[in-house]
Amino acid sequence: MGNDALAQRIGQLPIRARELLNLHRETYRVFWxxxxxxVDQAMLTSSLHTVFGWRVxxxxxxxxxxxxxxxxxxxxxxMLRLACCIATERGIEVCAPIHDAVLIAAPLDRIDADVMRxxxxxxxxxxxxxxxxxxxxxxxxxxxxxxYSDPRGAVMWSRVMKMIDExxxxxxxxxx
Numbered sequence: 001m002g003n004d005a006l007a008q009r010i011g012q013l014p015i016r017a018r019e020l021l022n023l024h025r026e027t028y029r030v031f032w033x034x035x036x037x038x039v040d041q042a043m044l045t046s047s048l049h050t051v052f053g054w055r056v057x058x059x060x061x062x063x064x065x066x067x068x069x070x071x072x073x074x075x076x077x078x079m080l081r082l083a084c085c086i087a088t089e090r091g092i093e094v095c096a097p098i099h100d101a102v103l104i105a106a107p108l109d110r111i112d113a114d115v116m117r118x119x120x121x122x123x124x125x126x127x128x129x130x131x132x133x134x135x136x137x138x139x140x141x142x143x144x145x146x147x148y149s150d151p152r153g154a155v156m157w158s159r160v161m162k163m164i165d166e167x168x169x170x171x172x173x174x175x176x
Contacts, residue, residue: 001065002021002065003017003018003021004017006020006021035068038067038068038070038071039064039067039068042056042058042062042067042070043058043060043062043067045058046058046059048067048070048071048074050071050074050075050077050078051075051078051128051129052078052129054074054077054078056070056074075129075130076100078129079122079125079126079129079130079135080097080100080102080125081097082125082128082129083102083118083121083122083124083125083126084097084102086121086124086125087102087104087117087118087121090117090121092104092106092114092117092118092121093105093106093114102118102122104118108143108144111141111143112141115139115141119137119139122135122137123135123136123137
């Protein structure tokens with residue numbers, strides 16, 4: 001993000017945000033060289049691509065922050081897709097990829113083993129996409145009858161459940 005967006009996010013003046021961004025550039029020089037090179041590559045060749053060839057076109061007025069973000073986000077998506085494929089081929093029930101995570105289902109007596117196999121699939125996928133570098137992953141296991149809950153989605157979940165309840169009430173009234 002730029003100076004103004006960072007300043008607004010942290011509740012500081014833009015000059016402080018600029019100072020923090022400069023400190024980040026100094027601290028993480030290797031990352032910024034790589035990131036700058038991605039932008040240069042995009043502007044010189046009019047595109048960037050992932051390890052497996054997913055491409056984004058870059059026009060002369062492309063947003064440099066979007067170009068910087070593409071290699072990380074798009075290759076992360078490549079890893080997630082590959083992890084889902086590996087898991088499915090190994091008999092893990094993949095319910096859904098969710099941003100940078102995977103929702104799986106398994107019988108209670110097998111959930112721990114399937115979680116370990118899913119983590120292995122994710123490590124393998126990262127190794128393939130990142131040329132041997134393996135990423136770790138965190139796990140949150142939710143066992144029946146418990147339900148996964150994330151405070152960031154509480155308002156939306158409440159709204160959906162209310163709509164379902166209202167819809168069921170209408171069906172009950174129509175049948176009665």
